[in-house]
Amino acid sequence: MDMGRASKYKKRRIIYTILTVLFWLMVWQVASMIIRQSLYMPSPWETFVALSGLVITDIFWLSVAFTFLRVVLGVVISFALGILLAFLAMHSLFLMQLLRPVVAAAKATPVMSIIMLALVWFTSSFVPIFSCVLLCFPIFYTNTLAGLQSVDKQLLEMAAVFRVSRRRVITGIIVPSVIPHIYSALAVCLGFAWKSVVAAEVLSSPKYALGYQLYRTKLYLDTPSLFAWTLAIIVISLIFEKGLKRLLPQGGRL
Amino acid sequence: MSIRITNLTKRFGDHVLFENLNLELPAGQIVALTGRSGCGKTTLLRMIAGLDKDYTGTIAGIPDRISFMFQEDRLLPWYDARRNLEYVLKDVMDKEAIAAAVESMIEAVGLKGHEHKKPDELSGGMQRRVAMARAFLYPADLLIMDEPFKGFDVALTEELIALFERLYVGSGRTVLLVLHQPDIIARLQCAVVDVAALAASDGVQRDQHQLGPVENAQRE
Numbered sequence: 310m311d312m313g314r315a316s317k318y319k320k321r322r323i324i325y326t327i328l329t330v331l332f333w334l335m336v337w338q339v340a341s342m343i344i345r346q347s348l349y350m351p352s353p354w355e356t357f358v359a360l361s362g363l364v365i366t367d368i369f370w371l372s373v374a375f376t377f378l379r380v381v382l383g384v385v386i387s388f389a390l391g392i393l394l395a396f397l398a399m400h401s402l403f404l405m406q407l408l409r410p411v412v413a414a415a416k417a418t419p420v421m422s423i424i425m426l427a428l429v430w431f432t433s434s435f436v437p438i439f440s441c442v443l444l445c446f447p448i449f450y451t452n453t454l455a456g457l458q459s460v461d462k463q464l465l466e467m468a469a470v471f472r473v474s475r476r477r478v479i480t481g482i483i484v485p486s487v488i489p490h491i492y493s494a495l496a497v498c499l500g501f502a503w504k505s506v507v508a509a510e511v512l513s514s515p516k517y518a519l520g521y522q523l524y525r526t527k528l529y530l531d532t533p534s535l536f537a538w539t540l541a542i543i544v545i546s547l548i549f550e551k552g553l554k555r556l557l558p559q560g561g562r563l
Numbered sequence: 564m565s566i567r568i569t570n571l572t573k574r575f576g577d578h579v580l581f582e583n584l585n586l587e588l589p590a591g592q593i594v595a596l597t598g599r600s601g602c603g604k605t606t607l608l609r610m611i612a613g614l615d616k617d618y619t620g621t622i623a624g625i626p627d628r629i630s631f632m633f634q635e636d637r638l639l640p641w642y643d644a645r646r647n648l649e650y651v652l653k654d655v656m657d658k659e660a661i662a663a664a665v666e667s668m669i670e671a672v673g674l675k676g677h678e679h680k681k682p683d684e685l686s687g688g689m690q691r692r693v694a695m696a697r698a699f700l701y702p703a704d705l706l707i708m709d710e711p712f713k714g715f716d717v718a719l720t721e722e723l724i725a726l727f728e729r730l731y732v733g734s735g736r737t738v739l740l741v742l743h744q745p746d747i748i749a750r751l752q753c754a755v756v757d758v759a760a761l762a763a764s765d766g767v768q769r770d771q772h773q774l775g776p777v778e779n780a781q782r783e
Contacts, residue, residue, distance in 0.1 A: 463633070463635060463637050464637060464639060466614055466633075466637075467631070467633065467637040468651075469614065470612055470613075470614065470629060470630075470631040471630070471631070471651040471701055472628065472654065472655075473650070473651060473653075473654060474654045477650070477653060477654065481639060481642070481650055482639065485639070485641040
């Protein structure tokens, strides 16, 4: 009975999803018919044609691969740096104070300023990674630090009475307390990482990059391709996000 | 070896909790600390356990290993009951010994079938039993318990006391516990220390100090 109800619910959700997609496609179609200029608003069909033309080219997959690599590198570096510095800051009030303005500044600085600065400092391929790190690192750092500060003092005291070794205090109490905070940082960062990397690629124009392709379409006023690339970016970043979330344990607990 | 507290003075800011306290707690039996709330029972336990070191004077005769059952259960929420028990043993026993000890303790405290549940999946009484099991499982000569039977209904309290008796019998350990109910004190044949009478802040209380049922803790 319950199973039947569950599958019925699932079916209904699928139908709603399809209807939603169709509805917005129709809105898009109507808008493009009213505007009647593919330079401003290409129709869904034109976009689809542009996209199907793109996916058979080498440059598309190379761009996807390189941008993907930059996002992964940016997130991994931010992740490692944020967690490492948070652990160190937890043991050194001086370091925490020292990092406070850096993190505050990184959080408040507009993404474009970061990208412009990176353009001055680095080669084109490294700019997107740097921008991504500067955007994501503070999130990992502050979340990990908040996690470390939220560790239950009563549990630490319990471990102290029972003379639990330092190593086991870390693996048994500290890490499980911090992990949910790191997961939520990861969830926030994934979206940020894609947006910042692509934006930086638009401006730094590395040879193989989704952002650079986006820039070229604008250069040639090829709006259907602009729509197609954008659609590709959205789909790939969604797949990336969903895939990573599936890899992580449910509920953020060990 | 008995626990000897000599010239202990403990303050919280301006408030003097104990002043030049001298006390000897006998070994190998159950010692109940009584006294109105706020008189310093928990503080005394914490100082003996080494969790509070902010005092002057000396506390001697503390064994190397101490087991502590806190007022709160203090179980690791991400581990199931079994892993909670194993957690405190891993640095003092080898794997086989832990497995055997934990298994027989799970049987003894009636957790069989529930050992893979996390604390939030266990009832309050069950959680308390895991906390008590952990305290007895840890190989310590001194067992400190802060109100182990507090906050449950009559039936559950009775269950916990019976469990305590089963686990304690023949262990020869020194147990130091905060306990209020005279009937339980009599039943467990505790030596009684009225902490309120030892406290520095209230002279009246000191004069009215009455001996407990089996008072054999010595005030020097």
